[in-house]
Amino acid sequence: MEKTFQHVNYLWDKKKAADLGDDQVALFLYRSNILGADLRITNYGGGNTSCKTIEKDPLTNEDVEVMWVKGSGGDIGTLDRDGIAGLYTERLRNLKNVYGGLEDEDRMVGLFNHCIYDLNSKAPSIDTPLHGLLPFKHIDHLHPDALIAVAAAKDSEKITREIWGDSMGWVPWQRPGFDLGLQLEKCLADNPGIRGIVLGSHGLFTWGETSYDCYMNSLEVIETASEYIEHKIKEKGDVFGGQKIKSLPSEERKEKAAKLMPLLRGLASSENKMIGHFTDSDTVLQYINSHDLERLAPMGTSCPDHFLRTKIKPLILNLDASEDIDDTEEVLKKLEPSFAQYRQDYKEYYEKCKHNNSPAVRDPNPVIIIYPGVGMFSFAKNKQTTRVASEFYINAINVMRGAEAISEYTSLPRQEAFDIEYWLLEEAKLKRMPAEKPLSRRVAIVTGAAGGIGKAIADKLVKEGANVVLTDVTEEALQKAVKTYKKDQVSAAVCDVTIEDSIEKAYQQACLAFGGIDIIVHSAGLAISKSLEDTTLKDWDILQDVLVKGQFMMAQKGVEIMKKQGLGGDIISIASKNGLVSGPNNVGYGTAKAAQQHMSRLLAAELGGNHIRVNTVNPDGVIVGSKIWEGEWAEGRAKAYGVAVEDLPRYYANRNLLQEIIFPEDIANGVFAFVGVLDKSTGNTINVDGGMANAFVR
Incomplete structure (x- = not known):
C-alpha cells in the first residue's frame, strides 16, 4: 500500500516510471518534473x-561514472535532456586538489x-559540486517551505535534531559553491x-539508491517537517500575531x-517598463492583514532563491483599504513618497554593501508591493517573471509562518544577501539571457481577437514579446x-x-x-454590403456601434488607464480602404470606416502631449482567413x-498594383510597424x- 501524504503531492505514476525502464537519466528527469509540479516543494x-x-568513456572505452545534473538557469518542473549537464564525477571530485578556498569560488x-562528459551539456550551475561530492546515485536539492522554515528559524540546528534526531545532518548558512560541497x-x-542534510537559511539535500527511493525520501522528510510545523501552529494559536485589519x-x-x-x-516603471501581477489568496491576506507584517516584512527573505526574485524586502503601501482611490492626483501624492523612499533605501543598501568589482546598481524599484486589506502586487520584466516573483514571496510567507511557530524567524544578514544578489556569477547569468523582444514589457488589448484579422494581430504581438488581452463576443471562440x-502570454475577456x-x-x-x-487595437468588426435603398436603420446602427462607437469607447477607457501609468501608448484602428474610396453598395460600411479614420486623426492631435500615438491600418480584400467574408458580405x-x-x-x-492576395498576417505586420x-x-x-x-492618402 502506497504511503499517503497530507502536506505534499505524491505524483509518482508506476506505469509511467515502468515505461522508462532502466533509463536512469529519464527516471531522474521524471522525478524532477513531478517534484517541480508542487510549489510547496520548490518553485520555478x-x-x-x-x-x-x-x-562508456568515448576516448578509452572504459566504464566511467557520469553525473547528470540540472544546468544553470533551468527549472526542475520542466527539465528535459537539453537542460542538464553531464560531467565526469571523478574529474569533478579531483577539483579538490586545485581548490584555493572561498576566494577561489568563481574560478572553480x-x-x-x-x-x-556530454558535449551537448547545459552550462553547469554553481550547485554542481554539491551533488558531485556526495556519493549517492540520486540526489534532490529542494527548497520546500517547511524545510526553509526550519532552516530559517532561530536555533535551526537544535530544531533539526528535535525533529529527526540523528537521521538528518545540518550545515550552517554558506553561499553556494565548491566549499559548500565540501561541507x-x-x-x-x-x-x-x-x-539528508538541512542547509541553514537555504533548503534541503536528500538522496536515494534509485530515483523512486530518492523521491520518497524527499517527500517523507518534507512531510515530517510539515507535520511538526502544523503542530506548532496549533499550539501557538494566532499566526503572525493575529489579524490587525479586515x-x-x-x-x-x-x-x-x-x-x-x-x-x-507607472511608479514601478520609473527606470524600466514593468508587467504586473496581483494575488489575494488566503495565505497572502493572512500575512498582509496581520499585526506582525510591519515587523517581518522589512527583515526580508531568507532563501537566496526568494530574494533574488523578490528583492530583499517588499514595499507596504500607506493606503487604507477602505479609502477612495478614484482621485488619481491625491493617491499619487500618497504613493510617490513611499516609492521614493524605497528607491533611496535600496541605493543605500547597495552603497553600504558593494565591493570594488560589484556590478552597477540595478533597478531600485520594488518587485513586491503589499496593500493591506486588498492583496499583493508584483512587477517585473515579463509576466512569467512577475508571477514567479509573487509565488516566491508566498513561499517566503509560508517560511515566516513556520519559523515563527517553531521559534523565531531569522533572515539573512544584508551583506550576505547582497553578495548573492550582486554575485559576479549571477551577473554573468543575467548577461547570458536572450535579448528582449521588441514588444517585451508591453501589454496590448485586441478586440475581435478570436479569429481572422484580430487573431493574426494578437499572434504577431505575442510573437514580438507583448502580453495580449484577447477580447471577443463569443466565449467559446475566445477560449x-x-x-x-x-x-x-495572454489573458481573455x-x-x-x-x-x-x-x-x-x-x-x-x-x-x-x-x-x-x-x-489598444480595435479590430472587432462586421461588414454589410447593401445599396442605399436596401440599407436599414438596423444595418446602419450596428455598423456605427461596433466600428465607430466601439472604437471611441475603447479609446476613452483605455486612455484613462494610459494616463494613470504615464508611460504613453499606442492606439491602432483597423479601418479599411473603403473609408477612402467611394464604391457601390457600401454606404453604411464605408461611412463607418471613414469615421474611424478621422477619429484616429482627431485623437492623435489630442493625445500627442501624453505621448499616446494614434494610427490607422487600412486593409483591403482580406478574404482568406477573414471572418467578415464568412457571411453575406462576400456575396454582396x-x-x-x-x-x-x-x-x-x-x-x-x-x-x-502588386497583384497580391492580402492575408490577415499582412494586416498584423502593419500593426507591428506602428507599435x-x-x-x-x-x-x-x-x-x-x-x-x-x-x-493613396497622399
Whole structure:
C-alpha cells in the first residue's frame, strides 16, 4: 500500500516510471518534473536534482561514472535532456586538489567545463559540486517551505535534531559553491547513515539508491517537517500575531486592485517598463492583514532563491483599504513618497554593501508591493517573471509562518544577501539571457481577437514579446483562441464593444492580469454590403456601434488607464480602404470606416502631449482567413463586381498594383510597424492593400 501524504503531492505514476525502464537519466528527469509540479516543494527555477550512471568513456572505452545534473538557469518542473549537464564525477571530485578556498569560488565554476562528459551539456550551475561530492546515485536539492522554515528559524540546528534526531545532518548558512560541497561531504562523513542534510537559511539535500527511493525520501522528510510545523501552529494559536485589519470582500478587492495597478505600474516603471501581477489568496491576506507584517516584512527573505526574485524586502503601501482611490492626483501624492523612499533605501543598501568589482546598481524599484486589506502586487520584466516573483514571496510567507511557530524567524544578514544578489556569477547569468523582444514589457488589448484579422494581430504581438488581452463576443471562440498560446502570454475577456460596462470589465481584466495597458487595437468588426435603398436603420446602427462607437469607447477607457501609468501608448484602428474610396453598395460600411479614420486623426492631435500615438491600418480584400467574408458580405461584393464568390481572392489581387492576395498576417505586420518600429509616428495611415492608387492618402 502506497504511503499517503497530507502536506505534499505524491505524483509518482508506476506505469509511467515502468515505461522508462532502466533509463536512469529519464527516471531522474521524471522525478524532477513531478517534484517541480508542487510549489510547496520548490518553485520555478529553484533547487536542482541529479543522478549518477555508468557510461562508456568515448576516448578509452572504459566504464566511467557520469553525473547528470540540472544546468544553470533551468527549472526542475520542466527539465528535459537539453537542460542538464553531464560531467565526469571523478574529474569533478579531483577539483579538490586545485581548490584555493572561498576566494577561489568563481574560478572553480569555470573549471567545471573541464569535467564535461556530454558535449551537448547545459552550462553547469554553481550547485554542481554539491551533488558531485556526495556519493549517492540520486540526489534532490529542494527548497520546500517547511524545510526553509526550519532552516530559517532561530536555533535551526537544535530544531533539526528535535525533529529527526540523528537521521538528518545540518550545515550552517554558506553561499553556494565548491566549499559548500565540501561541507556537505564532511557532514556526511561525520554522520554516516543520515538520510539528508538541512542547509541553514537555504533548503534541503536528500538522496536515494534509485530515483523512486530518492523521491520518497524527499517527500517523507518534507512531510515530517510539515507535520511538526502544523503542530506548532496549533499550539501557538494566532499566526503572525493575529489579524490587525479586515480584508475587503473579494469583488471589492479586485475592483480596487484593478484601479490601483496602472498607478503602481507607472511608479514601478520609473527606470524600466514593468508587467504586473496581483494575488489575494488566503495565505497572502493572512500575512498582509496581520499585526506582525510591519515587523517581518522589512527583515526580508531568507532563501537566496526568494530574494533574488523578490528583492530583499517588499514595499507596504500607506493606503487604507477602505479609502477612495478614484482621485488619481491625491493617491499619487500618497504613493510617490513611499516609492521614493524605497528607491533611496535600496541605493543605500547597495552603497553600504558593494565591493570594488560589484556590478552597477540595478533597478531600485520594488518587485513586491503589499496593500493591506486588498492583496499583493508584483512587477517585473515579463509576466512569467512577475508571477514567479509573487509565488516566491508566498513561499517566503509560508517560511515566516513556520519559523515563527517553531521559534523565531531569522533572515539573512544584508551583506550576505547582497553578495548573492550582486554575485559576479549571477551577473554573468543575467548577461547570458536572450535579448528582449521588441514588444517585451508591453501589454496590448485586441478586440475581435478570436479569429481572422484580430487573431493574426494578437499572434504577431505575442510573437514580438507583448502580453495580449484577447477580447471577443463569443466565449467559446475566445477560449479556443487562448489554447493556441503558452502560459503567461495572454489573458481573455468576453467583450461586446457596443456596451460600456463590457469594455470596462475587459480593461479591468487587463489591469489585473498584466498591470495596465500600452497598446489598444480595435479590430472587432462586421461588414454589410447593401445599396442605399436596401440599407436599414438596423444595418446602419450596428455598423456605427461596433466600428465607430466601439472604437471611441475603447479609446476613452483605455486612455484613462494610459494616463494613470504615464508611460504613453499606442492606439491602432483597423479601418479599411473603403473609408477612402467611394464604391457601390457600401454606404453604411464605408461611412463607418471613414469615421474611424478621422477619429484616429482627431485623437492623435489630442493625445500627442501624453505621448499616446494614434494610427490607422487600412486593409483591403482580406478574404482568406477573414471572418467578415464568412457571411453575406462576400456575396454582396461578388454581386457588386459581377464575379463568383470563389473568384473574389484572385479578383481583389488582380486589381491591386502588386497583384497580391492580402492575408490577415499582412494586416498584423502593419500593426507591428506602428507599435514596434515607427515609434515617432502618429496620426498616420498604412494601407495594406497591395497598392490601390485610388486609396493613396497622399
